[in-house]
């Protein structure tokens with residue numbers, strides 16, 4: 012066989028391989044641990060964390076608390092449990108929390124706000140999951156008017172999930188803090204994707220530690236861990252959080268394997284998030300040039316939300332992509348979502364852009 016023919020066969024094989032490549036863009040939670048990450052887990056020193064004797068968990072909790080300049084932190088299996096615990100700690104049954112209409116705590120935690128805390132939500136009609144201080148002031152119920160629920164907590168989300176990965180302005184967050192202090196309200200940050208905001212806005216986590224009463228972070232999104240979340244706050248708050256975590260069934264034993272993975276992720280997968288952001292912007296650019304796309308929401312971090320022309324059903328679009336090995340997700344209202352992540356590499360990226368450009372309706 013001559014060299015040219017061999018090369019031809021090899022090229023055809025590579026092209027075929029690219030064509031059959033699975034590209035999963037439904038969420039940044041789909042990542043699988045790399046060999047190095049798995050090794051960090053295998054090497055972890057562990058103990059019984061319910062007795063606070065797991066050195067890896069203790070190390071992760073100290074590391075995260077220090078990063079945000081707060082007293083204390085507590086490891087949780089999921090971000091939902093972290094948020095739910097924070098809400099329980101800041102409220103009493105019958106109270107009301109204030110959040111944006113897009114908030115994860117309202118839309119995607121299975122109604123846990125009412126199930127776990129007996130609390131209702133007052134929704135603010137914000138922009139891309141964010142609101143301003145004036146809107147908040149209007150949403151607070153007068154404390155002496157006993158006919159309405161007592162407002163006791165404000166929850167904000169950074170970056171916003173349903174809002175398309177948008178980042179809050181720190182000054183607005185500080186104005187809201189002032190309102191919280193004046194009205195005796197607790198202030199919780201759902202920071203499942205705070206890492207993306209920190210990178211995008213070039214901020215210091217300590218800026219957030221100064222503002223919020225509690226912060227929840229996720230290790231299982233952009234950072235690429237298989238599981239894990241951390242609640243950060245004062246000594247007093249975290250001491251109370253241990254009891255709530257126990258009640259919710261979140262007390263785990265030799266969980267240092269996951270904590271070690273979290274430490275690895277913070278050290279290796281944090282600064283690289285800008286690569287995910289760059290890819291998302293390139294996807295935004297490609298989408299905005301396509302005739303069958305109606306609108307692309309401005310991309311700030313790793314989430315791209317867009318609408319296709321009403322003549323084409325999103326179902327058909329999703330199917331056509333699926334046939335090419337690409338999975339993305341529908342957000343309802345003809346809106347679709349793409350999320351870039353650690354396991355979405357350069358090769359997949361060029362292939363995805365090529366697929367988008369080649370689609371005809």
Ligand SMILES: *Cc1c(COP(=O)(O)O)cnc(C)c1O
Pocket residue numbers: 089090091092094115116168170171172201203204229231240
């Ligand atoms: C993912 C996410 C959470 C937590 O979700 P889990 O799947 O329970 O870890 C919380 N808030 C936001 C904004 C999220 O995107």
